[in-house]
Amino acid sequence: PGAFRLEHLVEKPHAADAPSRLALTGAYLLSPSIFDAIRATPPGPRGEVELTDALDRLAQREPMVGVVTEGLRYDTGTPPLWLETNVRFALRDPLYRSRLLRVMREEGALVPPSPTAATARF
Incomplete structure (x- = not known):
């Protein structure tokens, strides 16, 4: 830097x-x-x-x-990239993570009880 x-x-x-x-x-x-x-x-x-x-x-x-500067940069210039970035950040926040995982399960995703981003299957 x-x-x-x-x-x-x-x-x-x-x-x-x-x-x-x-x-x-x-x-x-x-x-x-x-x-x-x-x-x-x-x-x-x-x-x-x-x-x-x-x-x-x-x-x-x-x-x-x-x-x-050091750090990660997320491209949110298209709707799919915007959605992906928001999902990534939601999974890092305890409140949003639990709500997001609940909705994913309701929609039929195979999500283990305590998934990591690497183990969730869509």
Whole structure:
């Protein structure tokens, strides 16, 4: 982990085109000049002005610093990934775990009395 200068940011690149394995996680401390960068940024391929594109534009004009942190990152960009992430977190919380397992049993899942994520069969 550590800080470094950001030189180029890319919104949702294909894996083969990604300039690195680093990801923006959506935690920013921005100067007011971001608003000018947003106004000057044209819509991207999805028809939206992407904050990442505005950040890339701003990084070309003024110093921008990124910080690498340790930890896991969960992709929730599609309904199945969102659901999978929520199930993972529900299984870690005693209140939600018991409710989730009850519903799974009611729906016919073969869930042992004290399952781990590795032993539950769907």
